[in-house]
Amino acid sequence: MLPVPPIAMHITEGILPAPWAVLWFLVALPPLAWGLRTINRRRAADPAWLPLVALVGSAVFVVSCMPVPLPGIGSCSHPCGTGLGALVIGPGPTVVVASIALVFQALFLAHGGLTTLGANIVSMGVVGAYAAFGTFHLLGKLRVPVFFAAMAAGLISDWATYAMTSFELSSGLSHGGSLGPMFLTILAAFVPTQVPLGIAEGILTGVAYRFMLVRRPELLRLPSYLQPVAGEEL
Amino acid sequence: MKAKGAAACGFALLPAMLMIFLALAAASPVPAAEPRWQGVDETVVEKFAAEAGRPPREPFINIEQGDLPLFLFLVAGAVGGFVAGYTFRGLFPPKDRLKHAPPG
Numbered sequence: 001m002l003p004v005p006p007i008a009m010h011i012t013e014g015i016l017p018a019p020w021a022v023l024w025f026l027v028a029l030p031p032l033a034w035g036l037r038t039i040n041r042r043r044a045a046d047p048a049w050l051p052l053v054a055l056v057g058s059a060v061f062v063v064s065c066m067p068v069p070l071p072g073i074g075s076c077s078h079p080c081g082t083g084l085g086a087l088v089i090g091p092g093p094t095v096v097v098a099s100i101a102l103v104f105q106a107l108f109l110a111h112g113g114l115t116t117l118g119a120n121i122v123s124m125g126v127v128g129a130y131a132a133f134g135t136f137h138l139l140g141k142l143r144v145p146v147f148f149a150a151m152a153a154g155l156i157s158d159w160a161t162y163a164m165t166s167f168e169l170s171s172g173l174s175h176g177g178s179l180g181p182m183f184l185t186i187l188a189a190f191v192p193t194q195v196p197l198g199i200a201e202g203i204l205t206g207v208a209y210r211f212m213l214v215r216r217p218e219l220l221r222l223p224s225y226l227q228p229v230a231g232e233e234l
Numbered sequence: 235m236k237a238k239g240a241a242a243c244g245f246a247l248l249p250a251m252l253m254i255f256l257a258l259a260a261a262s263p264v265p266a267a268e269p270r271w272q273g274v275d276e277t278v279v280e281k282f283a284a285e286a287g288r289p290p291r292e293p294f295i296n297i298e299q300g301d302l303p304l305f306l307f308l309v310a311g312a313v314g315g316f317v318a319g320y321t322f323r324g325l326f327p328p329k330d331r332l333k334h335a336p337p338g
Binding site for chain 1: 270271272274277281282283289290291294296298303306314317318321
């Protein structure tokens with residue numbers, strides 16, 4: 001029997017009240033539609049790009065349900081993978097592959113849930129991907145070396161995902177004026193695992209992105225400030 | 235050269251990051267009453283939800299029955315492996331093909 005670890009920032013089935021669950025689905029729809037449109041347009045221009053999207057999708061699936069035991073804390077948590085995904089295939093397509101990964105996790109791994117799928121797409125897919133993308137491009141324009149920009153992107157993506165999860169939980173579960181205190185309490189509860197894990201995800205993202213930039217720059221759609229660097233001296 | 239130096243600096247930073255990680259991990263308190271290696275799903279998400287009166291419900295599809303998970307994972311692995319193998323050349327073209335490929 002394979003172990004099915006219920007370990008995640010994923011919001012478990014049935015936790016969110018129905019109006020909040022519906023609201024997060026509605027919030028997730030526009031970025032999801034935008035991501036599908038981006039994939040269709042790029043696939044039309046370059047059909048060979050689609051396997052890369054699939055590869056990133058499977059990486060996001062595996063990374064986002066991989067429990068990492070944290071020594072000294074005695075607890076497990078997992079990275080998200082959407083930060084690296086956003087740097088490799090762009091934030092829009094990353095929202096799509098994260099959504100597919102979350103559907104499979106909800107259906108077959110008891111990881112997240114169908115009613116909480118919208119909220120999980122927003123936190124891990126939308127916020128995680130766009131936080132990484134924005135951080136990477138901002139630091140890139142400030143001429144921060146690629147490794148550090150990608151590392152910061154992975155780290156911010158992880159922390160932003162868990163911050164958004166805290167907000168989703170507190171907004172759905174708080175009563176009256178307890179939203180702020182509850183948000184801070186949940187956020188603080190994530191800190192012991194996510195501070196070290198966010199740093200680890202940042203390093204993973206930096207190493208992986210730089211490796212791809214050196215070995216397979218043609219797979220990446222490089223921003224203009226990286227063009228002279230790619231394939232030459234890194 | 236400058237970029238190589240930055241990359242080397244980046245990799246040199248890895249041990250420092252590891253030290254920070256270990257220091258943070260060691261400094262964090264472990265609640266004695268809680269079983270070890272539980273996920274944040276249980277220790278944070280489900281805990282706060284239960285306190286707020288909304289405990290998690292059973293998943294709609296529960297595959298934890300007999301050998302069903304093993305079967306599903308094998309099927310998924312076989313299908314995924316086939317697709318990856320079928321598109322392998324597209325994903326990882328030989329280097330000589332890359333060199334002569336037209337730009338764009």
